[in-house]
Amino acid sequence: MLYKYAYHFAALFLLTVLISCSTSEAPSDMRTMTVTATAYNSLEAQTKKGDSLTTAWGEQLEPGMKVIAVSRDLIPEGLGHNAEVKIEGLEGTYRVVDKMNKRWEKRIDIYMGNQQEVAADWGKQEVNITWEVDS
Numbered sequence: 001m002l003y004k005y006a007y008h009f010a011a012l013f014l015l016t017v018l019i020s021c022s023t024s025e026a027p028s029d030m031r032t033m034t035v036t037a038t039a040y041n042s043l044e045a046q047t048k049k050g051d052s053l054t055t056a057w058g059e060q061l062e063p064g065m066k067v068i069a070v071s072r073d074l075i076p077e078g079l080g081h082n083a084e085v086k087i088e089g090l091e092g093t094y095r096v097v098d099k100m101n102k103r104w105e106k107r108i109d110i111y112m113g114n115q116q117e118v119a120a121d122w123g124k125q126e127v128n129i130t131w132e133v134d135s
Helices: 002-023 072-077 116-122
Strands: 028-040 067-070 084-087 093-099 107-111 125-134
Touching: 028 072, 028 116, 067 072, 084 107, 093 107
Parallel strands: 028 107, 067 093
Antiparallel strands: 028 125, 067 107, 084 093, 084 125
16 A cells, blocks of 8 residues: 555656756856946937937836946847846846947946936946856
8 A cells, every 4th residue: 555655656756857847947157248338328419319218129218227238249149138237346237228339349338317427427447247148
């Protein structure tokens, strides 16, 4: 009789293992890169002409958002639309919502809402960014 229950327990255990393996996410890796970081505001002079609040991916910017634009060479590296990025020296996580002009490489632009003075104080810096890349 004990063997009967052991068989059922073993079958249930095996089924649980198989289900958990089939629903697990694909493995991912963290990647770090040194890039040039600048800052931008919701001003027509700093963005695409005509609409300073809409990103290249069609998102609406609002002051206070933790978002960045990336140079287009970083997109194939895993920094596409909505990728989450940690920026050395800044708190929290930033989301990629915009892409920069084709002339830039290895560069991010940090959105600073309407705070022109804060953006000017940031200037241009070399920073390490870290993000997750799906394997």
